[in-house]
Amino acid sequence: MSVEVRIPTILRQYTGGEKAVAGSGATLVELIDDLESRHPGLRDRLVDEKGLRRFVNVYLNDEDVRFLGGLETSLSDGDNVTVLPAVAGGAPGATARA
Amino acid sequence: MLQIDQEIVDAIVAHARRDHPDEACGVVAGPAGSDRPQRFIPMLNAARSPTFYEFDSQDLLRLYRELDDRDEEPVVIYHSHTATEAYPSRTDISLAMEPGAHYVLVSTREPDTTDLRSYRIVDGAVTEEEVRVLPTLQAVDTSTEREAPQR
Structure with missing residues (x-):
């Protein structure tokens, strides 16, 4: 069972x-654990104590996982996962909507 | 230093004016590694807010797939501030995730003048850079050459 994960420039360090990179797991959270075992530091850039980070987008094939099952989204052999940091910002004093 | 065509600067400013008082945002793509912003791509501000911008998540995926397919990268990432100066906010800095990009800010707070400035934002450090605007070259019309009927 293998999933291809596309990594954005900023996380290629x-x-x-x-x-x-290739990874495996029955769910997204398992995949992230698997990636962390070979690419230490990556997990912390994707998730925080509340789940997927607000300004990190993760897509399963063409779908944002927020509209699927979030970290519990099921994965199948041959799936493609894409990680993209949000392109976002705001004026001084603005607070990001969660 | 950012070198950018007058035509593209005009397009960025027009987009910022059009969306005022909401923030406008977009990218200018160029061939990977070229540092030449060539393809103007206005994006929808999914936040539709005067104080915040965010590319729509599906648009973002489509954009990056397209850039990848064309061997391009986001040379410029631009957005407007509609009531404050053209300087990156704390939020802009903490969310800047393209260390190779020129972050262009446009201020539309003055109705008659538009301030446009450019920055590098790397690991939370902001460095302003010079913007050199290149006069737009007239496209060379080669159509008569290609389509000239055989004599």
């Missing part, structure tokens, strides 16, 4: 510069 954890993958030795690789744009895509």
